[in-house]
Amino acid sequence: MTYSEKGVYIIYTLFNKLTKEKQQVIMNAAISEFVQSGFDKSSTNEIVKRAKISKGSLFNYFTSKKDLYFYVIDYGVQIINYITEQIDLTERDLFQRIENVGLQKMYIQQKNPQVFDFLASTKQEESHEVSDIINQKLGAMYDKSIKKLYEGIDYTKFRDDIDIEKAIEILNWTMFGFGEKGLHQMRTFENVTEFGEHYLNEWKQYAHLLKTSFYKEWDGEIR
Amino acid sequence: MTYSEKGVYIIYTLFNKLTKEKQQVIMNAAISEFVQSGFDKSSTNEIVKRAKISKGSLFNYFTSKKDLYFYVIDYGVQIINYITEQIDLTERDLFQRIENVGLQKMYIQQKNPQVFDFLASTKQEESHEVSDIINQKLGAMYDKSIKKLYEGIDYTKFRDDIDIEKAIEILNWTMFGFGEKGLHQMRTFENVTEFGEHYLNEWKQYAHLLKTSFYKEWDGEIR
DNA sequence: ACAGTTAATGACCATGATGGTCAATAGTTT
DNA sequence: AAACTATTGACCATCATGGTCATTAACTGT
Numbered sequence: 001m002t003y004s005e006k007g008v009y010i011i012y013t014l015f016n017k018l019t020k021e022k023q024q025v026i027m028n029a030a031i032s033e034f035v036q037s038g039f040d041k042s043s044t045n046e047i048v049k050r051a052k053i054s055k056g057s058l059f060n061y062f063t064s065k066k067d068l069y070f071y072v073i074d075y076g077v078q079i080i081n082y083i084t085e086q087i088d089l090t091e092r093d094l095f096q097r098i099e100n101v102g103l104q105k106m107y108i109q110q111k112n113p114q115v116f117d118f119l120a121s122t123k124q125e126e127s128h129e130v131s132d133i134i135n136q137k138l139g140a141m142y143d144k145s146i147k148k149l150y151e152g153i154d155y156t157k158f159r160d161d162i163d164i165e166k167a168i169e170i171l172n173w174t175m176f177g178f179g180e181k182g183l184h185q186m187r188t189f190e191n192v193t194e195f196g197e198h199y200l201n202e203w204k205q206y207a208h209l210l211k212t213s214f215y216k217e218w219d220g221e222i223r
Numbered sequence: 224m225t226y227s228e229k230g231v232y233i234i235y236t237l238f239n240k241l242t243k244e245k246q247q248v249i250m251n252a253a254i255s256e257f258v259q260s261g262f263d264k265s266s267t268n269e270i271v272k273r274a275k276i277s278k279g280s281l282f283n284y285f286t287s288k289k290d291l292y293f294y295v296i297d298y299g300v301q302i303i304n305y306i307t308e309q310i311d312l313t314e315r316d317l318f319q320r321i322e323n324v325g326l327q328k329m330y331i332q333q334k335n336p337q338v339f340d341f342l343a344s345t346k347q348e349e350s351h352e353v354s355d356i357i358n359q360k361l362g363a364m365y366d367k368s369i370k371k372l373y374e375g376i377d378y379t380k381f382r383d384d385i386d387i388e389k390a391i392e393i394l395n396w397t398m399f400g401f402g403e404k405g406l407h408q409m410r411t412f413e414n415v416t417e418f419g420e421h422y423l424n425e426w427k428q429y430a431h432l433l434k435t436s437f438y439k440e441w442d443g444e445i446r
Numbered sequence: 447a448c449a450g451t452t453a454a455t456g457a458c459c460a461t462g463a464t465g466g467t468c469a470a471t472a473g474t475t476t
Numbered sequence: 477a478a479a480c481t482a483t484t485g486a487c488c489a490t491c492a493t494g495g496t497c498a499t500t501a502a503c504t505g506t
């Protein structure tokens with residue numbers, strides 16, 4: 001264990017010496033298996049098969065399945081932290097800020113298609129062996145991210161007769177639903193960037209619909 | 224196999240002779256295990272433990288795990304069909320119709336807390352042993368239900384500048400999100416009917432918010 | 447070319463869980 | 477008390493599990 005400049009303790013495993021690409025392949029293999037089966041029922045045999053490495057290698061990189069699981073969690077935490085850091089606090093329009101975050105998520109999903117699914121799935125994780133550590137590692141992070149996401153938003157744009165909290169919930173549920181729908185559509189596109197454009201474009205329509213519904217005025221028009 | 228008056232073939236298993244209550248307990252045990260682990264990784268040992276019956280009994284009622292799985296699917300299909308039958312076609316307001324269906328779902332969830340989760344989870348089912356039959360059994364049913372759900376709805380109530388399909392999607396995603404949120408809240412209530420009232424009340428606020436956003440006029444007021 | 451070092455492999459193992467069976471028991475009906 | 481049905485759980489062959497480690501492959505500096 002050594003102390004890095006960024007002020008965090010890093011455990012040096014063999015894994016860190018691998019190329020970023022190989023690390024990514026292994027992380028994705030583990031992530032998809034953990035998403036599908038949870039901690040207890042996940043299989044290291046299945047993970048090495050998906051990652052196309054040998055059993056021996058996996059257990060050289062990580063001392064146990066639990067060790068791997070926690071590493072994957074930290075991997076996810078880093079990604080969320082990165083996205084959180086990217087939030088531009090000078091952008092005070094909620095829709096625009098959320099669109100920016102959505103774009104970031106999309107970029108990341110190109111390389112790690114299931115990280116966000118994995119992080120979400122940990123909430124359902126029932127294995128007592130890991131669930132305590134999960135909450136410990138993820139709890140604070142989520143609070144921090146959510147807080148920054150809504151920091152300095154200009155709520156005066158919303159209609160006065162509206163319950164803003166509920167409106168935001170609806171916006172979130174819409175984003176989530178739209179994201180799920182996007183996953184299905186993605187398979188029908190071959191070109192990824194082409195899909196990206198289409199995706200962003202379609203989202204803007206949903207966003208516009210909600211803006212014209214929740215905001216007092218938009219594009220100069222007043223309600 | 225006998226032919227019933229309703230025009231469907233019914234396979235008589237020992238299971239049908241049990242009291243409805245016991246059937247329900249066993250169904251719920253199977254459902255929750257299938258939801259949690261999917262077909263392949265689900266365990267009959269776990270199911271009998273949850274249902275508090277012996278292994279022998281389970282395999283007297285059903286000839287195999289697969290047999291049980293298909294029975295559970297039919298069980299779910301019957302529930303969806305029942306709800307579909309209850310749809311009142313004279314109610315032409317989308318929000319009201321959807322609220323009625325939501326209420327039906329809520330009643331059913333008192334007795335079978337996870338049926339809908341189970342039916343939803345079958346979409347992710349990857350076991351080749353069962354996935355074909357799933358699509359066969361559920362595909363037609365969903366089409367029929369969705370069709371009836373939107374049959375005869377008065378779409379003239381919607382704002383003219385709005386994309387109605389997208390608005391309906393948002394409504395669906397909101398219902399789904401609200402349902403999930405309700406599950407978490409339910410635990411904090413002891414009295415179930417008390418929760419039911421609270422739940423319906425809160426939904427009405429979301430519905431009102433969306434109505435004032437998507438409709439031209441509401442409660443007599445014109446936009 | 448070669449010795450020395452590190453990385454990667456997969457056959458192997460003890461353990462435990464699996465779906466399903468069936469002789470035995472308990473409960474009910476005649 | 478006999479005949480029948482419903483329920484039980486110990487039992488079984490099979491197989492997948494997390495983890496090991498002797499062996500092989502790949503790389504390194506000279």
